Amino acid sequence: MSSxxxxxxxxxxxxxxxxxxxxxxxxxxxIAPEGDEAPTRQEFLDGARGMDALFVFPxxxxxxxxxxxxxxxxxxxxxxxxxxxxxxxxxxxxxxxQVGYTPGVLTTATAETGISLxxxxxxxxxxxxxxxxxxxxxxxxxxxxxxxxxxxxxSVIGIVGLGRIGLAIAKRLASxxxxxxxxxxxxxxxxxxxxxxxxxxxxxxxxxxxxxxxIACSVNESNKGLFNAEAFKKMKKSSILINISRGxxxxxxxxxxxxxxxxxxxxxxxxxxPEPLPPTDxxxxxxxxxxxxxxxxxxxxxxxxxxxxxxxxxFAGLEGRPLKTPAY
Amino acid sequence: xxxxxxxxxxxIARWKPRIVFSQTEKLRGAPVICNTNMSSANxxxxxxxxxxPEKAKSLIASQCNAILWEKDEPPTRAEYLEKISGIDGLFxxxxxxxxxxxxxxxxxxxxxxxxxSVGYDHVDVKECxxxxxSVGYTPGILTKATxxxxxxxxxxTSRRLKEGIRAVETGEWGTWKxxxxxxxxxxxxxxxxxxxxxxxxxxxxxxxxFGVARFLYAxxxxxxxxxxxxxxxxxxxxxxxxxxxxVACCALTPETAxxxxxxxxxxxxxxxxxxxxxxxxxxxxxxxxxxxxxxxxxxxxxxxxxPEPLPTDSxxxxxxxxxxxxxxxxxxxxxxxxxAVLAAENLIAGLKGEKMPSKIDD
Numbered sequence: 001m002s003s004x005x006x007x008x009x010x011x012x013x014x015x016x017x018x019x020x021x022x023x024x025x026x027x028x029x030x031i032a033p034e035g036d037e038a039p040t041r042q043e044f045l046d047g048a049r050g051m052d053a054l055f056v057f058p059x060x061x062x063x064x065x066x067x068x069x070x071x072x073x074x075x076x077x078x079x080x081x082x083x084x085x086x087x088x089x090x091x092x093x094x095x096x097x098q099v100g101y102t103p104g105v106l107t108t109a110t111a112e113t114g115i116s117l118x119x120x121x122x123x124x125x126x127x128x129x130x131x132x133x134x135x136x137x138x139x140x141x142x143x144x145x146x147x148x149x150x151x152x153x154x155s156v157i158g159i160v161g162l163g164r165i166g167l168a169i170a171k172r173l174a175s176x177x178x179x180x181x182x183x184x185x186x187x188x189x190x191x192x193x194x195x196x197x198x199x200x201x202x203x204x205x206x207x208x209x210x211x212x213x214x215i216a217c218s219v220n221e222s223n224k225g226l227f228n229a230e231a232f233k234k235m236k237k238s239s240i241l242i243n244i245s246r247g248x249x250x251x252x253x254x255x256x257x258x259x260x261x262x263x264x265x266x267x268x269x270x271x272x273x274p275e276p277l278p279p280t281d282x283x284x285x286x287x288x289x290x291x292x293x294x295x296x297x298x299x300x301x302x303x304x305x306x307x308x309x310x311x312x313x314x315f316a317g318l319e320g321r322p323l324k325t326p327a328y
Numbered sequence: 329x330x331x332x333x334x335x336x337x338x339x340i341a342r343w344k345p346r347i348v349f350s351q352t353e354k355l356r357g358a359p360v361i362c363n364t365n366m367s368s369a370n371x372x373x374x375x376x377x378x379x380x381p382e383k384a385k386s387l388i389a390s391q392c393n394a395i396l397w398e399k400d401e402p403p404t405r406a407e408y409l410e411k412i413s414g415i416d417g418l419f420x421x422x423x424x425x426x427x428x429x430x431x432x433x434x435x436x437x438x439x440x441x442x443x444x445s446v447g448y449d450h451v452d453v454k455e456c457x458x459x460x461x462s463v464g465y466t467p468g469i470l471t472k473a474t475x476x477x478x479x480x481x482x483x484x485t486s487r488r489l490k491e492g493i494r495a496v497e498t499g500e501w502g503t504w505k506x507x508x509x510x511x512x513x514x515x516x517x518x519x520x521x522x523x524x525x526x527x528x529x530x531x532x533x534x535x536x537x538f539g540v541a542r543f544l545y546a547x548x549x550x551x552x553x554x555x556x557x558x559x560x561x562x563x564x565x566x567x568x569x570x571x572x573x574x575v576a577c578c579a580l581t582p583e584t585a586x587x588x589x590x591x592x593x594x595x596x597x598x599x600x601x602x603x604x605x606x607x608x609x610x611x612x613x614x615x616x617x618x619x620x621x622x623x624x625x626x627x628x629x630x631x632x633x634x635p636e637p638l639p640t641d642s643x644x645x646x647x648x649x650x651x652x653x654x655x656x657x658x659x660x661x662x663x664x665x666x667x668a669v670l671a672a673e674n675l676i677a678g679l680k681g682e683k684m685p686s687k688i689d690d
Contacts, residue, residue, distance in 0.1 A: 017507050037502070108515045108539060116483030123480050123660075128653045129490055133645060137637035137654040142402040142423050144378050144444060144664060151660045153472040172537045176476065276501035284497055292492040293501040299487075299513035 008075075008318045010053040013060050014038050016080070020307030027315055028053065045069040053314045055080065058294075059275065062087040067095055076317025078310045079327075081297075082106055082165075085219055085246055089328050099327040100313025103164065105305040106297035111168035113270055113296040114244040118173075118212060121240050121268035123149040126290045150211065150240065150265070152176040158210030159183040159198070160226075161217025161245070167192045169214055182206050185217065207234040212242065219246035227251060232258035238265045244296050247273035252283070259286050270296050372416035372679040373437075377424055378402060380444070384668030388419065391676050409433035417442065417679045419671060426451040431459060440678030444671040445658075446470055447607065449580060453688055463688045464674025466667045468526065473663035475530035477631060477656060478605040482535075482573060485629030485651045486601045487511040512572065512601060512626070515539035520571030522587075523578030523606065524550040524559065531575060532557050544571060547578055568595035573603065580607035588612060593619035599626040605657050608634035617643045620650055631657050 010024055012032040024030045031047065033039045038059065039047060048054055048070040056062060058081045067074065067088075078100040079087060092099050120126070124147050131137045131147065157173050159166045162183040170181050174196050181198040183189075188200035203226075207213065213235065217223065227241070228251040235241070241264060243250055252273050258264045266288035272281075275294055283289050297306065313323045373393045376385070379400070388394050395411055397403055402423070403411060412418060412434040420426060422445035431438065431452075442464040443451060456463050484490065488511045495501045495509070517540055521528045524545040529552065532543050536557055543559040544567045553559040564587075568574065574596060578584050588602070589612035596602070602625055604611055613634050619625050627649040633642075636655055644650050658667065670685060677684045 109513055112483065112513060112515075112538065113487060116480070116487045116489060119476065119480035120484055120489055123477055123656065125480065125484060125489065125653070126493060128656055129493070129651065132638060132652050132654050133640065135637075135640045142378065142421065143400060144380050144421060144668065145661070146659065147654070147656050148659045148661045148664050149656070151473055151662050152476055154662070175534050175537050177472070276499075277496060279497055279499040290493060291496045292489060293496050293509070295487070295492050295509050295511075298508070298510045299515075300507070300510050301513060301516070303507060303510060 008052040009050070010055060010314060011047045011051040012055040013044060013057050016055070017303055017307055019304045020310065023307060023311035024055075024314065026311075028318070048074075052076075052318055053078070055310060055314065056086075057081065058083055058086050060086060062092070062099075064088070064091060067091060067097065075320075076100065076314055076323070078313045078317075080306055080310055082110075083218065083246060084327055085248070087327070093328055098313075098317040098323055100310065100317065100323045100325055101327045102306045102309050103325055105309055106302050107164045107168050109299045109302035110165050110244060110296040111172060113292075113298070114165070114169050114214060114216065114242060115172055117244065117268035117270055117290065117292060118214065118240065118242045119152070121242065121266050121290050122152065122212070124266075124288075127287050150238065152178060152212070154179050155211035156209050157181045158201075158206040158213045160203070160206065160213065160215045161185050162189050162192055162198065163216065163218070165244070166214070166216035167196075169216060170196055170198055180209075182209060203231075204234055207231055208236075210239060211236065212240050215241070215243040215245050215249055217245055217249070219249045224248045225251045227255065229254040229257065232263045235264045237262060240265050241267040242269075243267070244270045247271045247275065256282050256286070259283075259288055266290075268292075270294055373414060374417040374419060374675060374679070375412045375415050376419040377408065378421055380419070380668045380672075381665040383665060384672040387669065387672040388675065392417065392679070412438075416440070417675050419444070419675055421445065422447055422450050424450060426456070428452065428455050431455060431461070440464065440675055440684075442671045442675035442678065444667050447580075448688055449607070449609075451688075462678045462684060464671065464678060464684045465686055465688055466670045466674075467686055469666045469670055470658035470663050471526045471530050473660045474527050474605060474657040475534060477653075477659075478527065478531050478575060478577065478603060479534055481605060481629040481631055481651065481653060482575065482601065482603045485603060485627050485649075486514070486573070488627075490651045491648055512599065513539075514573070516541045517572040518542040518544060518570055519573045519575065520567040521545040521559070522564070522567065522574065522576050523547045523584075524553045525577060525579070527605075528575070528577030529553050531577060532559060564592075565595055568592055569597070571600060572597065573601045576602075576604040576606045576610055578606055578610060580609045584610045586610070586612045588616065590615040590618065593624045596625050598623060601626055602628045604629070605631040608632040608636060613644070617647070620644075620647050627651075629653075631655055 007029040010028045010030055015036055051070055052075050054077045056079050074097050076098040082101055082103045153176055155178050157178050159170050182201045183198050184203045184206045226249050268290045270292045271294055316323045371393045375395045377397050379398055414435050416437045417440040419442050426441055440462050446467045448465050488509050492509055519540050521532055543557050544562050545559050546564045546567045587610055629651045631653045632655055644652055674684045
């Protein structure tokens, strides 16, 4: 085994699954902070200094400050996500720093999370769990319509962004005998949509027709705040909104108002602004809003697969080969 | 403000038998809820023991002398027994105990009991048969809602939604950690369905595109499930030992009562996710608690328990790896309305001596 002086050095932003550490250690000297807590920004900047590779998470901003701190020897950055909104891709391109990410391997787990959130919101699971806990089950359940929710069968599903994840969600929901699947995005995607009979519509059409609106698009400057007060007005009063992309695509204050006033029926969010969402956020006091802590890709198999992809990307970048899954 | 119907209806029926009231027609400035038809003397007298969706209520009221319970809170047992005296038909929910005492209180005119549920373990069907009382129920139409809830519960349990929701509410959500709250995926999993009936089959059909590697099932043969989903009919022990997800979709019978006991949990995988949306009685609940506490199985999602409601100090509620929902399997607007309408149709047909759409054979 060569001495760690000769191995390329990779700084890992925080503890990663043992499988990931083992893979990286095959060919790198791995520097990772102790314990489970994330390093502060300054600690991270200090840790990145002189590294050949960086392994980052969606909450680490990869910008000029970080690239300057790392130094010109930095060859590759691997992010443990398919989202890229935390990375200045153009700058990385300019400086010849390769960027790897994890598309594909997390599609299934994320689609599953999207659907579990959709179903939990449709069936008012937050209220149900609470009713069991606080004993109101004993007093109100004899009502014939108590905690009645919405059915997926016979409903119209609207997918905003029929990419890998959006398509995976649509395919799964199709077997629930939905009435129709519509989708929107920059361009139609017949190769994905035709096999499942999904119809390409305008954004406004989707809002007007859908019983369930699922946001599965990537988020950037062009669609930040896409879901604003105007959009909520166009949605059905009974509609359910699910967001598994990025918190920034929703104007969160407008969402609160829409949920409180009954402009839309309910919302299930796995992503918010900020993350973590403070426990005092008004959204958490609403009975018709469920928030989960960004767990979309969280299955053991998926996280290990993401580690493999991340390690392969890093090795390729260090050895000057094309990355397995380059971000650009 | 609507008049409380019982007194008003009886008063009107006795004194003005030929007058017809519509749903919205005003009488002394207040809408009357129940109707009498032209020959009110002949219209059967029924008690509807809860507030039910408008469509079903209208149906009943148009054909019967309906005594409608319109309060949010259910009648006490004493109130119930008093209200049903002399009725011809009864519209009830599954939380009403229809036993000899109740049938006695109703009296000899009672000839139809219609429950707004598919389960009928709350109805003494033998006693009803003895008294020539037809019993209607609502199978088939709640399949989708219940199958969807079963899947919602499975996903909520396997993906640890309860813990996630709680972590957000308590501020335990720190910045993102790689293995925190990691759960089990359906992709590549083996799903074992105990009872491949209407609901079990629909559950399996919906789970199919999630990448399930294999469906195993036990109970009665289902050729359609085998053809469409390549579901394998196996003995229950094989289902326990090989399934990542064990889903109970069987009816509660003497054979299935308490079948999910310590022995069953021991045979299951340590990572198994157990889901029950059938009846609390198929599970030995003490054994389940022990299995969850000791890690004999991975997690459990329950829409049904023993008893119902579950007391708030039940050990099940303090387990991180257990999700309990308050028996909401059929609780969607569409399905509850359809159930109420079917129960109304059962009631009316039975009272007329016509074929009931869904009658329990004894």
